[in-house]
Amino acid sequence: MFGPVPAxxxxxxxxxxxxxxxxxxxxxxxxxxxxxxxxxxxxxxxQSGHVYTLKELARREKFKGS
Incomplete structure (x- = not known):
C-alpha cells in the first residue's frame, strides 16, 4: 500500500x-x-499508551493554562 519506508x-x-x-x-x-x-x-x-479522549485533552489544556 505504501511501499518501502526508511527504517x-x-x-x-x-x-x-x-x-x-x-x-x-x-x-x-x-x-x-x-x-x-x-x-x-x-x-x-x-506514557502507557492510553489515547486521551477529546474531553481529557481539553481538561489537560485547561489545567496547563491555569
Whole structure:
C-alpha cells in the first residue's frame, strides 16, 4: 500500500506525508486537524499508551493554562 519506508522514519514523520483522509482515519477528525497544525502525536497519549479522549485533552489544556 505504501511501499518501502526508511527504517529511520518514525510514525509521526510517516503520517505527515500521507493524505488528510488517511490521517483522519487513523487519528479522528479533531486530532488529525490538530496534528496538521503542528501538535505532536505524543500529546494525544500518555506514557502507557492510553489515547486521551477529546474531553481529557481539553481538561489537560485547561489545567496547563491555569
Amino acid at each position: 529511520a522514519t518514525n510514525f509521526e514523520e510517516f503520517l505527515k506525508k500521507l493524505s488528510i483522509e488517511f490521517q483522519q482515519d487513523v487519528l479522528g477528525l479533531e486530532r488529525a486537524k490538530r496534528f496538521r497544525t503542528g501538535e505532536r502525536l505524543e500529546k494525544f497519549v500518555d
